[in-house]
Amino acid sequence: MIETFQSATEQVLNPYAAEWVQEGKKVVGYTCNFVPGEILHAANILPYRLRGHGTESLDIADAYYGPFVCSFPKCLLQLIGEGKYKFLDGAIITTSCDSVRRLNDNWRSVAKDIPDILPAFFHYLGAPYKVVPHSVEWYIKELKMLIEHLESHFGVSITEEKLKKSIEAYNVSRQLLTELDEFRIAEEVILSGADMYTVVLAGTVMPRDMYNDHLERLLAKVKEKRPPVMSGRKRIMVAGSICDDAELISLIEDAGAVVVAEGLCFGIRGLADRVRLDGDPLVALAERYMEENTCPRFIMSYDKRVTFLHDKAERARAQGVVFQNVRFCEFHGSENSLLESGFEEVGIPAVRLEREFGPLNETGRVRLRVDALLNRISEKSTTAE
Amino acid sequence: MRPEMYEYQYDWMIANSIRIIKRAMNNSEKELEEMLKYMPYFRDSVSVLLGQGEVSKAFIRLIDTWTDLYFYNAEKIGYKRVMTTFIMNPVLFHAMKIAPLNCELITIFGNAFYLRGSFDFMDHCIAEGFTETSCSAQRATLGAYLAGLAKPFDMVLINSTGTCDANANAFAFLANRLKKPLYAMDFPHRIPGEEESDYTLKDMKAMIAFVEHHTGRTVDYERLGELLTTVGKQEEMIVEIQELMRAVPCPVPALCNFMLYVGHLIGMGLPEYTEMLRAILEMGKRNVEAGRAGTASGKERARIYAIYIDHYCTKLDYWKWFDEMELSHLGGIPCATFYEDQPYLKGNEEMGWGVDTSSPEGMIRTVAELGARQPMARSIRGPYDAPNQWLDETLTMMKHYRADCGIFAGTYGCRNTWSNNQSLAREVEKYGYPTLICTADAIDERPQSWVQTQAQIEEFLTIRGIV
Numbered sequence: 001m002i003e004t005f006q007s008a009t010e011q012v013l014n015p016y017a018a019e020w021v022q023e024g025k026k027v028v029g030y031t032c033n034f035v036p037g038e039i040l041h042a043a044n045i046l047p048y049r050l051r052g053h054g055t056e057s058l059d060i061a062d063a064y065y066g067p068f069v070c071s072f073p074k075c076l077l078q079l080i081g082e083g084k085y086k087f088l089d090g091a092i093i094t095t096s097c098d099s100v101r102r103l104n105d106n107w108r109s110v111a112k113d114i115p116d117i118l119p120a121f122f123h124y125l126g127a128p129y130k131v132v133p134h135s136v137e138w139y140i141k142e143l144k145m146l147i148e149h150l151e152s153h154f155g156v157s158i159t160e161e162k163l164k165k166s167i168e169a170y171n172v173s174r175q176l177l178t179e180l181d182e183f184r185i186a187e188e189v190i191l192s193g194a195d196m197y198t199v200v201l202a203g204t205v206m207p208r209d210m211y212n213d214h215l216e217r218l219l220a221k222v223k224e225k226r227p228p229v230m231s232g233r234k235r236i237m238v239a240g241s242i243c244d245d246a247e248l249i250s251l252i253e254d255a256g257a258v259v260v261a262e263g264l265c266f267g268i269r270g271l272a273d274r275v276r277l278d279g280d281p282l283v284a285l286a287e288r289y290m291e292e293n294t295c296p297r298f299i300m301s302y303d304k305r306v307t308f309l310h311d312k313a314e315r316a317r318a319q320g321v322v323f324q325n326v327r328f329c330e331f332h333g334s335e336n337s338l339l340e341s342g343f344e345e346v347g348i349p350a351v352r353l354e355r356e357f358g359p360l361n362e363t364g365r366v367r368l369r370v371d372a373l374l375n376r377i378s379e380k381s382t383t384a385e
Numbered sequence: 386m387r388p389e390m391y392e393y394q395y396d397w398m399i400a401n402s403i404r405i406i407k408r409a410m411n412n413s414e415k416e417l418e419e420m421l422k423y424m425p426y427f428r429d430s431v432s433v434l435l436g437q438g439e440v441s442k443a444f445i446r447l448i449d450t451w452t453d454l455y456f457y458n459a460e461k462i463g464y465k466r467v468m469t470t471f472i473m474n475p476v477l478f479h480a481m482k483i484a485p486l487n488c489e490l491i492t493i494f495g496n497a498f499y500l501r502g503s504f505d506f507m508d509h510c511i512a513e514g515f516t517e518t519s520c521s522a523q524r525a526t527l528g529a530y531l532a533g534l535a536k537p538f539d540m541v542l543i544n545s546t547g548t549c550d551a552n553a554n555a556f557a558f559l560a561n562r563l564k565k566p567l568y569a570m571d572f573p574h575r576i577p578g579e580e581e582s583d584y585t586l587k588d589m590k591a592m593i594a595f596v597e598h599h600t601g602r603t604v605d606y607e608r609l610g611e612l613l614t615t616v617g618k619q620e621e622m623i624v625e626i627q628e629l630m631r632a633v634p635c636p637v638p639a640l641c642n643f644m645l646y647v648g649h650l651i652g653m654g655l656p657e658y659t660e661m662l663r664a665i666l667e668m669g670k671r672n673v674e675a676g677r678a679g680t681a682s683g684k685e686r687a688r689i690y691a692i693y694i695d696h697y698c699t700k701l702d703y704w705k706w707f708d709e710m711e712l713s714h715l716g717g718i719p720c721a722t723f724y725e726d727q728p729y730l731k732g733n734e735e736m737g738w739g740v741d742t743s744s745p746e747g748m749i750r751t752v753a754e755l756g757a758r759q760p761m762a763r764s765i766r767g768p769y770d771a772p773n774q775w776l777d778e779t780l781t782m783m784k785h786y787r788a789d790c791g792i793f794a795g796t797y798g799c800r801n802t803w804s805n806n807q808s809l810a811r812e813v814e815k816y817g818y819p820t821l822i823c824t825a826d827a828i829d830e831r832p833q834s835w836v837q838t839q840a841q842i843e844e845f846l847t848i849r850g851i852v
Contacts, residue, residue: 075504097800098550119482124574299556330518330520333516335557
C-alpha cells in the first residue's frame with residue numbers, strides 16, 4: 001500500500017528525484033522545516049529536505065565537527081563529503097540550531113578538501129528564535145532575500161500568482177495528510193505508525209504534484225474499509241528530536257505498541273494547518289512557518305508546545321509517550337524532562353530516552369526502555385480494572 | 386546532592402567568601418599569610434585573586450559590591466532580581482532598580498570558593514531534569530537555585546538566542562521549571578547594519594516593556610544617563626589599557642584581563658569598576674615605563690590570544706600558570722568591547738558603538754547597540770568566516786595585539802564553537818598563528834583536570850617552538 005512512499009525514503013537519491021534530475025530540472029536541498037517548500041515549488045525547483053539516512057561512518061564529519069555535537073548534522077556532512085548529495089543544484093542552510101547552522105560553515109570547509117561537493121547555489125537563511133511581530137517581519141525580509149537569490153541564480157521568476165498556486169498544492173498535501181492521520185489515530189488503527197511516518201517523510205523528498213497523486217490514491221485505498229492493523233496494542237505518542245526514518249517508530253511497534261501520534265519535526269506536527277490564501281502570500285508563508293512551528297528552539301513558546309502535545313495525545317487517545325532526544329540536542333533533551341513530568345502528572349506514563357541519530361545502533365537499550373514503558377501502561381490498566 | 390551541600394545557602398556562601406577576602410586584604414603580607422591558613426578551602430583562590438596589589442583590592446571591592454549588594458541583599462536596597470546571562474549588560478537594570486544575576490559568573494565564583502568546585506550543583510541540575518550534555522557555565526548556578534539554595538529571583542531575561550543555543554536553552558529550562566516569566570532577546574545572524582540595529586532596538590524596547598509589566602518598575606532615564614556617561618568614561622579607560630597591551634612586553638598581568646571583563650560584565654556604570662580600571666591603568670603605565678611585562682618576574686616568554694573564553698578551573702590555577710610561565714594574556718572574546726574609540730575598529734568603524742545620552746531613545750539605542758556587541762552576541766552569531774564574525778575578529782585581534790599563538794578553550798556544551806572550531810583553527814594557522822584546541826571543559830574540571838590541561842597547553846607551546 002505504501003511502496004511508492006517507501007521507495008522515496010529508502011535512499012538519498014530516490015527514483016522520483018532521480019527522474020526529476022534526468023529531466024533537467026533543478027533540486028535544492030534544505031536543512032529544516034523553516035524553509036517554505038512553496039517558494040522552491042513556485043520556481044519549479046524540487047525542494048529536498050536533507051536527510052542523514054544511510055550513514056555508515058562519520059570519518060569525514062568528525063574532521064570538521066567537534067565531538068560534542070549532535071550526530072544529525074554530522075551525518076549530513078558525512079553524506080555530503082561522500083558525494084551523495086552531488087545531485088543538488090543548491091542548498092539552503094537554516095539557523096535551526098547551532099549545530100545545524102554550522103553545516104553552512106562545514107560544508108564549505110569540506111568543499112575546500114573534497115572537490116565538486118558544493119552546489120553552485122548556497123544560501124544561509126536566518127530564522128528568528130521567537131514569534132513576535134518584529135521577528136515575523138524579519139523572517140519575511142529573509143524570505144525575500146532567498147527569493148531574490150533564487151531568481152538571480154536560476155533565472156526564474158517567483159511571482160505572487162505562482163506562490164499562491166504552490167501554496168494551494170501544499171495545502172492539498174496538508175489536507176490529505178490530515179485525513180490520512182484519522183486512520184492512524186482511529187480506535188481501530190488502519191495505518192500503522194511506521195507506515196504513516198514513511199508517508200509523511202516521502203513528502204519531504206518527492207515532487208509535490210506526484211506526492212499529492214499518490215496520497216490521494218493511498219487515502220482511497222485506506223477508505224476501502226481495510227482491516228485494522230495492530231489491534232489491541234498500547235497506543236504510544238513519540239515526540240522529541242529529529243528523526244528522518246521510520247526505524248525508531250518500527251522499533252516501538254515491534255515491541256508491541258502502535259504509534260498513533262508523533263510530534264517530530266520531519267513528521268506531521270507542522271502539517272496540520274493550512275497556509276492562508278488571502279493577502280500577500282509571502283506574509284502568509286512567513287506567519288505559517290513561524291507560528292505553527294513547534295520546535296523548542298522557540299524558547300519563549302514552551303506553553304504552546306505543552307498544549308500542542310497534550311491535545312495531540314488526547315486526540316489520539318495515547319496511553320503513553322516516548323520523549324526521545326539525539327545526544328547533544330539540548331533543546332529537546334531538557335524540555336523532554338519537563339514534558340515527561342507534565343504527562344506523568346495527568347496520568348499518562350512517559351519515558352525520556354537519549355539516543356544517537358541515524359541507524360539504530362542502540363536498539364537493545366531503546367527497546368528495553370520502551371518495554372518498561374509498555375509494562376507501566378499494562379500495570380496501570382490492571383490497577384484501574 | 387550530598388547532604389552537607391545543603392548546609393549553606395549558595396548565594397550566602399559566595400557573598401561571604403568575598404566579604405572575608407575583602408576584610409583580609411588590607412592586612413600586611415605576613416598577617417595575610419597567617420590568615421590564609423585558617424581559610425578552609427578557598428585559600429588558593431584568595432591567594433591568586435590578591436596577587437595583583439591595588440588592582441586586586443579594587444577588584445575585590447567591585448565584586449563585593451555586586452555579590453553583597455545586588456546578588457545577595459538586593460531586597461534590602463529595594464531592588465528586584467532577574468536571572469540573566471553573563472552578556473546581559475547591567476546598566477539598564479541599575480536604572481530600573483533591578484539586580485541582574487549573571488548566571489555564569491555565579492558558577493565561576495562557585496568554582497573558586499567551594500571545595501571541589503561547584504560540581505555538586507551541576508549534578509543537582511541534571512537530577513532536576515536538565516541534560517548532562519548541556520553547558521557547564523549555567524549548570525551549577527541553576528542547580529543551586531533549583532535546590533532552593535539561593536534567594537529567589539523574579540524573572541529570567543536572556544540575550545543569547547541566535548548566538549548560543551545552549552545558553553538560551555538553559556535559561557528557558559530554568560524559567561519553565563520554576564514557572565518564572567521569561568523574555569529572550571534574539572539576534573540576527575549579521576552585524577552591523579541598519580536593519581539589524583532596528584531589529585535589536587525593537588527587541589530591547591519589547592524587553593523593557595516586559596520587565597516594566599512584570600515588576601512595575603520603569604526606566605529612570607536621568608539615572609540611565611548618568612550611568613551611561615560613566616560607561617563612556619570607563620570605555621575610554623579600557624581603550625587605554627588595551628592599547629598598553631599591544632606593547633612588547635605586555636605590561637598588563639593575565640589576571641587583569643579576567644578582572645577587566647568580569648568587571649565589564651557586572652560593573653559597567655558603577656564607581657567601583659572605574660576605580661579598578663584606574664588601578665589597572667596605573668599599573669600598566671608603570672610597567673611600560675619600566676619596560677616590564679605584567680608577569681611577576683617582569684619577563685615575557687610568549688603572547689597568547691584566547692580564541693574563545695578562558696579556563697575557569699577551581700583554585701583559579703589557570704591565571705597563576707600564566708604568571709609562572711611568564712606568558713602574556715592578550716584577551717579573548719570576553720575582553721573586546723568594540724567601543725567606538727577602539728583602534729582595532731579602524732577601517733571598520735560601523736562595527737563600533739558609542740554613548741548617546743541626548744534622549745531616552747538615544748539611551749535605549751545605546752544599550753541595544755552595546756548589547757549586540759557583547760561577547761558571543763557579537764561574533765559567533767553568523768557563519769564563522771562572515772565579515773565581523775569569529776575568524777575575522779580572531780585574526781584582527783591576534784594581529785593587533787601581536788600574538789604568538791592562539792588557544793581555544795570552551796565548554797563541552799558549546800555546540801556553537803565546537804561545531805566549527807576545527808575549521809577556525811585551520812584558517813588561523815594559515816595566517817601563521819599556531820593554534821591549540823584545548824580539549825578541556827572550561828568550567829567542569831572533572832572530564833579533564835587542570836593538571837592535564839596544563840600539560841596539553843605546555844606540550845603545544847613546546848612542540849610548536851613558542852616557548
